[in-house]
Amino acid sequence: MEIIGRERERQILRRLEDSKKPEFVAVYGRRRVGKTFLISQHFGNKFAFSVTGVSGGKMKDQLRAFHAAIMKHYRADIPVPADWFQAFAILEERIERDVTSHKKVMFIDEMPWLDTPRSGFISALEHFWNAFASRRNDILLVVCGSAASWIINKLIDNYGGLHNRVTETIVVEPYLLSDCEKFYRDRGIAMNRQQIAEAYMILGGIPYYMDAMEKMFGLHQNIDLLLFEKNAKLGNEFERLYHSLFRNAGNHIRIAEALSKNDSGMTRRELSERSGISDGGGLTKILDEMEACGLLGRSFDYKKKRNGDYYKLIDFFTIFHFKFLKSRKGNDPHFWTNFLSYPAHRAWCGYAFERLCMAHVGQIKQRLGISGVISETYTFRSSKQKGGAQIDLIIDRRDGVINLCECKYTGQPYEFTDKDAADLERKKSVFLSETGTKKAIHLTMITASGLVQNANRNEVQAEITLDDLYKPIV
Numbered sequence: 001m002e003i004i005g006r007e008r009e010r011q012i013l014r015r016l017e018d019s020k021k022p023e024f025v026a027v028y029g030r031r032r033v034g035k036t037f038l039i040s041q042h043f044g045n046k047f048a049f050s051v052t053g054v055s056g057g058k059m060k061d062q063l064r065a066f067h068a069a070i071m072k073h074y075r076a077d078i079p080v081p082a083d084w085f086q087a088f089a090i091l092e093e094r095i096e097r098d099v100t101s102h103k104k105v106m107f108i109d110e111m112p113w114l115d116t117p118r119s120g121f122i123s124a125l126e127h128f129w130n131a132f133a134s135r136r137n138d139i140l141l142v143v144c145g146s147a148a149s150w151i152i153n154k155l156i157d158n159y160g161g162l163h164n165r166v167t168e169t170i171v172v173e174p175y176l177l178s179d180c181e182k183f184y185r186d187r188g189i190a191m192n193r194q195q196i197a198e199a200y201m202i203l204g205g206i207p208y209y210m211d212a213m214e215k216m217f218g219l220h221q222n223i224d225l226l227l228f229e230k231n232a233k234l235g236n237e238f239e240r241l242y243h244s245l246f247r248n249a250g251n252h253i254r255i256a257e258a259l260s261k262n263d264s265g266m267t268r269r270e271l272s273e274r275s276g277i278s279d280g281g282g283l284t285k286i287l288d289e290m291e292a293c294g295l296l297g298r299s300f301d302y303k304k305k306r307n308g309d310y311y312k313l314i315d316f317f318t319i320f321h322f323k324f325l326k327s328r329k330g331n332d333p334h335f336w337t338n339f340l341s342y343p344a345h346r347a348w349c350g351y352a353f354e355r356l357c358m359a360h361v362g363q364i365k366q367r368l369g370i371s372g373v374i375s376e377t378y379t380f381r382s383s384k385q386k387g388g389a390q391i392d393l394i395i396d397r398r399d400g401v402i403n404l405c406e407c408k409y410t411g412q413p414y415e416f417t418d419k420d421a422a423d424l425e426r427k428k429s430v431f432l433s434e435t436g437t438k439k440a441i442h443l444t445m446i447t448a449s450g451l452v453q454n455a456n457r458n459e460v461q462a463e464i465t466l467d468d469l470y471k472p473i474v
Contacts, residue, residue: 003041004186004207005179006034009170013042016168017103022134024165027144028151029172030294030315031244032208035144036109038172048104049073049091053113053145055244062114062121063087070094084124092132095139103140111143112150122154126161134165147245149289174294175205176360178472183207188215194411194448195219197466201352202227204316205359209234220337227325229333238321245293251277251286256295256313260322263351264390265299265310265379287311302378302394303435310379316355323348353409354392357446360469364405364446365395367468374398382430389427395444402437403444403462404428415452416445421459 003010016023029035036052051069054061066087067080074094081087098104108114115121133139145151156166175183180196187210191199199219203209212233213222226234242249242256258274259266268287272279277286290296297314313319328335339345357364358377365371375397382388393405406424408414424443432441442461450465451457 001037001041002186003038004183005175006038006172009038009172010042012168012170013039016140017105019103019140021137022139022141023167024129024133024141025143025168025170026151026155026166027142027170027172028148028292029146030148030174030206031146031241032206033172033174033294034207035146035172037207039107039109039142039144043105043107046105047073047107048095048098050107050109053108053110055110055113057113057116059116059119062116062119066114084119084121085127088124088128088132092128095132095136101138104138105140105142108141108143110145112145112147112154115150115154123161126165129165130161146293147247148292148294149246152292173205175207175210176363177205177356177470180205180210181470183210184213187211187213189213190215191219193466193470197353197356197448197469198349199223201316201349201356202320206317209237209317220340223336224334227320228328228335235325238318238325241317245295246289251275251282252290252295255286255290256318257322259296259311259313260319264381264392265312267310271311299377299379299392302380302396302431303383310381314355314359316352319352319355349409350407353448354407357405357407357469358393361393361395362473363469363471364464366471366473367464368395368403368444368462370395370397370399371473380431380435382434384430384434387426387430389430391427391431396439400439401442402439403442404431405444405446407446409448411449413450413452414445414447416454416456416460418456421456424459 016025027035027039049069050073051066054065057065063081063084067078070076070078070090074097076094078090081090095104129141133141143151143155155162156169158165177196177200180200181193184191184196199210202223209226212226214225217225226232242253246252254275254277255271258271261274262270266274268283269279271277272283277283287296291298295313295315295318296311299310299312301310324335332338361377362371365375375395378394378396380389380391380394382390391404393407395403395405397403404427428441428443443459444462444464445451445460446464448466451460451463
């Protein structure tokens with residue numbers, strides 16, 4: 001099966017294969033994003049050694065899996081090791097027997113699962129790398145895991161024996177629209193660009209979820225089958241997702257639920273009050289872990305660039321879960337198909353399209369012709385109780401221009417009315433008044449189907465369409 005996209009990641013892996021020194025690469029990313037598939041397909045499953053951790057397994061289960069992998073790769077009849085130091089010592093002895101001169105690729109998948117409490121796994125891994133693998137120029141150790149926080153804390157930011165030992169890091173991100181379009185085409189799933197965008201607004205750019213679609217059905221039938229039908233394939237995915245990412249996922253879920261109730265994002269203090277989690281180091285750890293796993297993101301208020309953090313859910317599947325799945329799962333197997341006729345569907349599309357645009361800021365900047373201009377993205381919340389304004393996407397450029405972006409999702413070209421023009425002008429006026437910026441303000445419309453060409457169209461300095469979000473960054 002062909003790898004779609006991932007050119008940058010594969011370029012890094014090729015460079016590490018050709019390296020004349022030992023390499024230790026840590027690969028992480030959200031569950032179901034395609035980490036294992038990328039590594040397995042890139043190397044053609046030709047590993048000198050490979051093992052996968054056992055989900056929820058105890059130390060003895062992990063050691064048995066490691067033992068079975070050694071026997072498989074080296075055809076060795078050996079007893080199950082008693083601990084991790086013995087396990088890695090056996091692996092070292094088998095590697096030394098391999099006299100081939102090519103790079104020996106060793107793949108440890110779902111490494112966080114191997115590190116069970118009080119198992120000594122990290123200490124044994126440190127000894128394996130420092131005393132053995134780092135002294136051999138023919139070793140490429142690839143470790144992988146969905147628990148991004150574990151990879152970061154135990155390997156990348158390790159201040160013990162593995163400090164600065166990881167030589168390369170690869171973060172596998174969800175697909176953007178351009179690769180989603182290629183993916184669906186490769187799987188024979190026929191959808192137009194608006195349908196692909198709607199699928200993205202539900203599932204995100206997660207290959208496993210996308211691959212679960214049946215090509216004989218349309219988008220809305222597929223969503224019902226995957227999410228709302230009894231025993232739906234992804235019906236329990238939310239619980240699996242969070243409990244695979246975090247060992248104690250309860251507080252992470254509480255944070256996600258609190259954020260799901262405020263589309264504009266929340267400050268740290270607001271999150272603490274809403275979730276009931278005290279504002280201290282524990283909350284910091286939870287937020288950092290969720291950000292590392294790609295579930296939430298931080299935006300910064302233009303007026304408080306240093307201390308104006310707003311946390312928002314950015315994982316599309318999590319957002320959809322709290323909007324629709326949590327309360328309706330199992331009630332109506334055809335919920336999504338029936339929901340299309342309700343005004344609430346249009347309201348959801350508008351909100352989700354804003355999130356889609358925020359996930360494709362690179363494409364927006366490219367369309368504006370400012371890819372080479374230093375710029376930052378912000379949000380804006382007016383301090384006024386009445387007559388204020390909220391702008392979710394602001395692009396602040398070093399060339400003296402600020403783009404205030406307004407996102408509109410419709411099936412037909414959007415008619416920019418007098419009311420729309422007055423509302424945008426009001427937002428611009430409030431923004432100028434409260435920020436005091438001297439930069440030029442460019443009102444920017446991002447639409448799914450373009451704008452109707454009328455007199456009010458001239459009030460907008462820049463227009464971006466859904467098609468622009470499909471263009472790869474060049």
